[in-house]
Amino acid sequence: MQLRFHNSLTRRAEDFRPIDPAHIRMYVCGPTVYDLAHLGNARPVVVFDVLARLLRRVFPHVTYARNITDVDDKINARARESGEPIGAITARTTADFHADMRALNALDPDVEPTATGHIPEMIALCEKLIARGHAYAAEGHVLFSVGSFPEYGKLSGRSPEDLLAGARIDVAPYKRDAGDFVLWKPSDTETPGWDSPWGRGRPGWHIECSAMSWKHLGEVFDIHGGGHDLIFPHHENEVAQSVCAHGTQTMARYWLHNGMLLVDGEKMSKSLGNFLTVRDILARGPWAGEAFRYLLLRTHYRSSLDYSAAALDECKAELDDFYAMLARPAPEARTPRAMVDWVLEPLGDDLNTPLALARLRDLRTLENIANVGGSPAAVHARTPEAWHPVPGEARAAVLEAAQVLGLLWQDPAAWRQGGGDADVDAAIAARLAARAAKNWAEADRIRDALKAQDIILEDGPQGTTWRRA
Template identity: 65%
Template structure:
């Protein structure tokens, strides 16, 4: 397939703009981190949805709609989900189904094309366990006190995506201090579940996955051990994407997980990023369906246009 106008993308991994050359022009592969379905998405969460929808459309235009595979996951097992379901007094599945339904409606209203695959974390537990077993066998993970942890010092070039000093990584990771960990940077791949928490049988007992292993498993399942582009918000560079790279590379023995890493910037609110932790957010659903802001609901195409007026 001949591409008349070469595409240049900024690669977070190399900190350079690079000409994009897919591994296979017959199937250009894109993975973007999707929502954790514990609450409605705020308008800042719409930024990556719209940004990577534009990229998906561009890739389809260049290589042909049938030659691009876009995967955006749904995280439906997470401690935030457990806590919110308990807070509301409803079943975890009820919460995730309701939140995902509203999310899909919101994204459609923003005129985003549906990804080719939207894998759920809970449907990929077997792949997660298989990757964890590979990491243990390869000497990159260890079992301790019912947990399985990634052994960060076992990977000499850990940190190449974020390029942070060790002290900054320790602070940024907000890692749990636990007596069973060999090193303070080591992160959880699998952890035990209490009776009232979601859990699956594993070689290490009934438990559930850590957050980072989910995307490694879903991207591997649907795009392979190495693929073209991995995207997400800039807040995911560390620790999430750094740990994805560590897991996938050390499990499969490659130098890269994805050739290009792309990250969108934050939506700013009076100089600060919009986030639920700061309380300075408004949900997509509110803007589309209420007159709380400006005395009328906002149309999806207006929100989309507003987002695209600034550089991604």
């Protein structure tokens, strides 16, 4: 399968040509751990999780590195406000981040370096940059000299005038040029710091990613990903640091950036009252993590995506239909290769997840037709072959293709019940006892009480089951 991606560096779609097809290396900027992950934080995690799964399917060995930024002035500020020790804030927030991303079925990256675990590499990069004339020390700071790197601005497409306009607010007496940015800065006794040739200090944010990607993926690697909002200055500065320190042509060959996430059509902000954490979504029910993942994937990763509660409900309804198909008993069937490839093919074209999901839905329709009848004409109009699968075949293809999208991983029966619920089981047992005692009024009261919680009881020959409305 030939992969093709839109490369932010060249602003066009390019065939993916790995540096070493035997070992693909990808770096994605991870969270700064001072607060719960919000919806926007989840988007790159899920997008690049799908890309990692796709790369693993196509290539024999993939190293996916995503960092944890655990030294940052936002963390220091949070510790000062709350009085909680920095180590406690970063440990708890990292654990919360892991739990939330696993609830979205994002696989852990192969390596997850922490910034505090790579201070010697950051100091080494600063020293290399000074030795090569790309950085200078001043008043306990180390600064990157933007004027020393003619290609500065290439990734973001910003002109030197734009860059200066943006940098004007950052004028400081120790800078030779207003556009120069901080690689290392001094720490007072209240602030975390490490001994360095320039005194006790701490790294700037940008040097962290250059150091961690260098350590785990090498001087030049295949793919660098992140949110579109990171292109400038973060990624522009990463490129400048890495290329100038190592004397290479480039840092990463392909730069992929996801678009922003809006809530109800507006940029998410605490002041607008539309700020949502991943936890807020997960609290809506055991279905919500997968429905949110589906929502993230039904929009192309480079487009902006509008979250709303109604959109999340639409995605739940789509998944309800998939799980209803999967819950139906099906004969063991071989997995038709061509059907799996047909669903996954759009992923190779700049990660076109909306088209892959549309094809997955078509296979769901084919499976339903194979079981309960109907005309496949509408699906046939979209498929390369007039498929007439026997029961179980399209189902098997759905399950295999869904693994690359990271969807449909739950037990169909548990999905239909919205996850196990001890309170509901206890209420059903009490209702059965009331019926056995011919206390119909009490049995009806329990059923109505459950209905008020959107839980529908279904009495059948095998006993009483329930589902969420």
